Amino acid sequence: MYRIDKSRLAELFAAISGNQDLFLPLRKxxxxxxxxxxxxxxxxxxxxxxxxxxxxxxxxxxxxxxxCKNEDGKLSIDPQKLCxxxxxxxxxxxxxxxxxxxxxxxxxxxxxxxxYAARREHGTIVSLACHEPEETCFCKNFGIDAAxxxxxxxxxxxxxxxxxKPLTEKGEALTVSLAGLLENADAASTPDAAEKAEKAxxxxxxxxxxxxxxxxxxxxxxxxFKPENTMELFDSPLWEELYKxxxxxxxxxxxxxxxxxxxIRDFDGxxxxxxxxxxxxxxxxxxxxxxxxxNLRTSQMQRFRQRFMHKLVYYPANNDGLxxxxxxxxxxxxxxxxxxxxxxxxxMGGEA
Amino acid sequence: MCECSCGGKTKPDTLIPMIGVITDIRTxxxxxxxxxxxxxxxxxxxxxxxxxxxxxxxxxxxxxMFSITSSPTNTEFQEFSIKRCGTLTDYLHNMTxxxxxxxxxxxxxxxxxxxxxxxxxxLFIAGGIGLAPLRSVINYVLxxxxxxxxxxxxxGSRSMDDLVQLKEIREVWAxxxxxxxxxxxxxxxxxxxGHVGFVPSYLKELEFxxxxxxxxxxxxxxxxxxxxxxxxMGFDKTQVYTTLELRMKCGVGKCGRCNIGSKYVCKDxxxxxxDEIDELPPEY
Amino acid sequence: xxxxxxxxxxxxxDGTVSRVLGWKKGDMGWDPEPAYFEKEEDLKDxxxxxxxxxxxxxxxxxxxxxxxxxxxxxxxxxxYSFNQLTKEHRVKREKTYIIGVGCHGTLxxxxxxxxxxxxxxxxxxxxxxxxxKTLYGEKEMPLMDALLERCQVCKGKTHVVFDExxxxxxxxxxxxxxxxxxxxxxxxxxxxxxxxxRFAFWQEQLSKCIRCNACRNxxxxxxxxxxxxxxxxxxxxxxxxxxxxxxxxFHIIRAYHVAGRCTDCGECSRVxxxxxxxxxxxxxxxxxxxxxxxxxQAGADTESRAPLTDFTFEDVExxxxxxxxxxx
Numbered sequence: 001m002y003r004i005d006k007s008r009l010a011e012l013f014a015a016i017s018g019n020q021d022l023f024l025p026l027r028k029x030x031x032x033x034x035x036x037x038x039x040x041x042x043x044x045x046x047x048x049x050x051x052x053x054x055x056x057x058x059x060x061x062x063x064x065x066x067x068c069k070n071e072d073g074k075l076s077i078d079p080q081k082l083c084x085x086x087x088x089x090x091x092x093x094x095x096x097x098x099x100x101x102x103x104x105x106x107x108x109x110x111x112x113x114x115x116y117a118a119r120r121e122h123g124t125i126v127s128l129a130c131h132e133p134e135e136t137c138f139c140k141n142f143g144i145d146a147a148x149x150x151x152x153x154x155x156x157x158x159x160x161x162x163x164x165k166p167l168t169e170k171g172e173a174l175t176v177s178l179a180g181l182l183e184n185a186d187a188a189s190t191p192d193a194a195e196k197a198e199k200a201x202x203x204x205x206x207x208x209x210x211x212x213x214x215x216x217x218x219x220x221x222x223x224x225f226k227p228e229n230t231m232e233l234f235d236s237p238l239w240e241e242l243y244k245x246x247x248x249x250x251x252x253x254x255x256x257x258x259x260x261x262x263x264i265r266d267f268d269g270x271x272x273x274x275x276x277x278x279x280x281x282x283x284x285x286x287x288x289x290x291x292x293x294x295n296l297r298t299s300q301m302q303r304f305r306q307r308f309m310h311k312l313v314y315y316p317a318n319n320d321g322l323x324x325x326x327x328x329x330x331x332x333x334x335x336x337x338x339x340x341x342x343x344x345x346x347x348m349g350g351e352a
Numbered sequence: 353m354c355e356c357s358c359g360g361k362t363k364p365d366t367l368i369p370m371i372g373v374i375t376d377i378r379t380x381x382x383x384x385x386x387x388x389x390x391x392x393x394x395x396x397x398x399x400x401x402x403x404x405x406x407x408x409x410x411x412x413x414x415x416x417m418f419s420i421t422s423s424p425t426n427t428e429f430q431e432f433s434i435k436r437c438g439t440l441t442d443y444l445h446n447m448t449x450x451x452x453x454x455x456x457x458x459x460x461x462x463x464x465x466x467x468x469x470x471x472x473x474x475l476f477i478a479g480g481i482g483l484a485p486l487r488s489v490i491n492y493v494l495x496x497x498x499x500x501x502x503x504x505x506x507x508g509s510r511s512m513d514d515l516v517q518l519k520e521i522r523e524v525w526a527x528x529x530x531x532x533x534x535x536x537x538x539x540x541x542x543x544x545x546g547h548v549g550f551v552p553s554y555l556k557e558l559e560f561x562x563x564x565x566x567x568x569x570x571x572x573x574x575x576x577x578x579x580x581x582x583x584x585m586g587f588d589k590t591q592v593y594t595t596l597e598l599r600m601k602c603g604v605g606k607c608g609r610c611n612i613g614s615k616y617v618c619k620d621x622x623x624x625x626x627d628e629i630d631e632l633p634p635e636y
Numbered sequence: 637x638x639x640x641x642x643x644x645x646x647x648x649x650d651g652t653v654s655r656v657l658g659w660k661k662g663d664m665g666w667d668p669e670p671a672y673f674e675k676e677e678d679l680k681d682x683x684x685x686x687x688x689x690x691x692x693x694x695x696x697x698x699x700x701x702x703x704x705x706x707x708x709x710x711x712x713x714x715x716y717s718f719n720q721l722t723k724e725h726r727v728k729r730e731k732t733y734i735i736g737v738g739c740h741g742t743l744x745x746x747x748x749x750x751x752x753x754x755x756x757x758x759x760x761x762x763x764x765x766x767x768x769k770t771l772y773g774e775k776e777m778p779l780m781d782a783l784l785e786r787c788q789v790c791k792g793k794t795h796v797v798f799d800e801x802x803x804x805x806x807x808x809x810x811x812x813x814x815x816x817x818x819x820x821x822x823x824x825x826x827x828x829x830x831x832x833x834r835f836a837f838w839q840e841q842l843s844k845c846i847r848c849n850a851c852r853n854x855x856x857x858x859x860x861x862x863x864x865x866x867x868x869x870x871x872x873x874x875x876x877x878x879x880x881x882x883x884x885x886f887h888i889i890r891a892y893h894v895a896g897r898c899t900d901c902g903e904c905s906r907v908x909x910x911x912x913x914x915x916x917x918x919x920x921x922x923x924x925x926x927x928x929x930x931x932x933q934a935g936a937d938t939e940s941r942a943p944l945t946d947f948t949f950e951d952v953e954x955x956x957x958x959x960x961x962x963x964x
Binding site for chain 1: 662663664667668669670671672690695745746749754755840841844846847848849850852853854866906907909910911912
């Protein structure tokens with residue numbers, strides 16, 4: 001365990017970004033989102049939920065796959081260079097960390113998505129425990145502990161200090177590189193500091209867990225969402241009722257840390273060639289399944305159903321029961337029509 | 353090997369295509385053309401199995417998944433029979449031999465030609481452009497004639513002019529021993545002395561024995577009625593294979609749009625045994 | 637609220653309407669969702685409180701295709717949207733029974749939550765104060781700090797179309813507590829900025845856009861069956877942006893498309909997950925229309941000809957752009 005004064009965080013960030021890119025929650029135009037740190041930027045570790053998750057750092061909303069030129073009828077293809085520069089993502093919450101595992105199972109399964117894999121390889125994640133989880137949080141239902149956020153390094157902000165605990169080789173390496181800044185609170189070398197730090201963290205953890213226990217959405221019944229109920233859930237008349245206010249926008253999809261569907265499109269730069277890029281897509285959009293000769297999901301109800309069936313039934317069926325929801329609650333606070341996965345879980349799960 | 357500037361050092365992502373050269377374009381019907389494609393070195397782009405698909409693209413126009421209609425036993429090239437029905441296919445139809453496109457693949461599973469189909473009597477049922485994926489299997493089976501039993505091919509289209517690969521059907525398939533070909537068109541037409549009627553009703557008239565494994569491909573409505581007819585004739589769903597067609601972008605089960613139930617049609621399909629399809633939510 | 641439920645039950649019972657379009661209780665007390673009620677007993681979940689910001693007018697496009705009449709509860713500013721949709725032949729007045737509901741301002745839940753008010757159960761407006769019933773007792777905050785932007789500059793409590801009113805009087809004055817701010821104040825502020833500064837403002841705001849299309853999909857003026865941004869055949873179709881400021885194209889094109897039809901209902905800003913003040917783009921058009929063609933309020937009636945789709949010899953000439961110092 002290590003510790004640094006909260007007042008020295010800017011120094012810490014400067015030190016990290018000296019060796020690699022650093023992405024962390026930045027306050028810009030009244031909103032907090034992950035962005036590239038520089039001294040002019042204003043970091044914000046108090047906002048619990050960034051608008052978008054840190055998904056962008058590994059699976060950007062838009063990225064070029066390759067460039068293609070046609071010169072006198074001869075085509076040439078120039079693949080986009082893979083990420084080869086180390087970077088650190090600081091401040092990811094436990095839910096967003098878990099979401100990376102959900103994404104890994106998609107992008108790192110055979111055949112590996114090399115663009116994503118390169119970013120995972122070069123990225124080090126420093127997580128941050130949630131000091132005060134909010135009422136829109138429901139991570140507990142998915143076995144996530146916001147008091148122990150995991151990843152390469154996990155940290156807690158307690159009063160005027162940041163407590164730092166490396167968990168992996170990558171985390172150790174980052175810690176070593178910051179040796180001049182982080183105060184050692186290791187049991188072997190500094191037993192007193194270690195005891196103090198362990199105590200402070202343990203106290204913080206139990207306080208976080210106490211709050212979570214009391215949150216209104218912490219105890220959802222997910223028992224009906226399993227592969228053997230696929231048809232029963234799919235055919236439920238409740239979808240017809242649930243989807244009604246849905247505006248068919250992509251807010252839930254784009255703020256979701258686990259949504260991973262994408263589109264591949266061309267940007268025609270004329271003489272400069274064509275950039276084939278991929279970008280996030282949403283199963284809520286009507287053109288998602290549109291083909292030249294028709295659309296297999298013609299109603300918003302079907303599209304709405306697909307999103308939740310995928311998260312709660314289809315994805316778990318392929319991934320040892322792991323749900324493709326981490327309970328971050330972004331959809332709960334952002335849906336323009338106040339729809340969200342909690343309402344689906346309650347209604348379809350028989351609670352409401 | 354890829355044609356990119358990496359110099360072949362790293363294995364490119366599956367989303368990065370190869371460059372293909374169109375060496376021949378055959379007009380099959382007023383709206384279907386068959387494109388023969390090789391690599392720039394004149395050789396076949398990749399090996400595939402019958403039923404597999406590949407993405408064909410014209411950069412700046414679009415990219416779409418097509419089934420490979422040539423047989424794996426063809427060592428020289430790949431062929432795609434493509435119906436004109438959108439922006440990309442329009443563009444492809446206006447291309448000429450010698451022009452370049454991009455191709456990536458093969459993707460998806462294949463008809464179980466080396467396992468479940470081996471030694472079986474086979475009944476192929478196709479409608480319109482649905483012959484494209486089945487042609488790959490038919491030519492594979494014909495090239496390894498001794499490994500399979502009797503072959504029946506029932507193929508129908510709207511009109512005489514809409515039957516694809518007619519030359520090959522008449523000159524090769526119909527003349528191969530142990531192969532029976534049944535053609536039909538939807539409506540009477542001058543110059544046609546063959547059968548007239550929809551594929552499902554012709555199927556019932558033909559009264560095939562149920563000792564066959566059936567491979568079906570065609571428009572969804574035809575498949576629906578063919579399956580009903582087969583059930584009526586006493587075939588079990590485990591004897592019937594078909595291929596599904598959905599919107600696809602990646603080909604590797606990640607982009608999400610061909611997801612039905614826990615399956616991704618591009619990766620877990622496109623070939624499904626009909627009893628497997630029954631277990632999926634009806635979204636195809 | 638009880639009065640609304642009682643009346644809705646009566647109208648359902650006597651067959652005047654086949655369904656009720658209103659708001660349904662959410663999980664949190666601050667997240668009611670737009671909902672249809674078809675049976676009297678369903679109305680137990682009906683709610684109307686200051687968190688019911690959603691403008692239900694656009695849902696009537698779909699409701700108009702259902703058999704029978706739909707009862708809808710519209711707040712004063714929602715009625716402008718309904719009128720405008722009637723004018724554009726998108727909703728059916730004769731298949732809609734409108735109860736105009738009184739409104740003292742609607743809330744931005746995020747503002748209430750970030751003021752530290754938690755465990756919200758219900759809210760009520762008393763004068764300039766917002767009183768919130770919470771799990772931890774009653775909390776208060778200044779109303780102005782909790783309101784949606786559109787309510788801070790309320791354009792009036794008058795319902796321009798209704799079958800009956802509940803909790804409202806005909807021809808009421810504007811604003812929460814009768815106080816309306818100048819809705820063009822921020823536009824004027826932007827106009828006064830040097831171009832570079834103004835560009836920087838919009839660049840910072842618009843580069844937050846995640847292209848979720850919530851603004852478009854919620855907008856009552858965006859009722860095209862097929863949006864140009866959803867087409868595949870044009871480069872206009874993007875789900876992501878070629879560069880970080882390309883979002884401007886989406887928002888500016890959209891602002892042009894709704895110009896003269898936008899009633900300033902403020903739904904675009906209400907739903908934006910990134911808090912982009914999109915209403916300012918539309919309001920700039922409204923302000924210019926007022927300047928060039930005389931005061932005009934889209935949706936105030938269903939008959940008048942809109943300035944931008946009408947021709948008169950008094951219309952301004954294109955030269956107005958350079959006269960005003962634009963295009964420099």
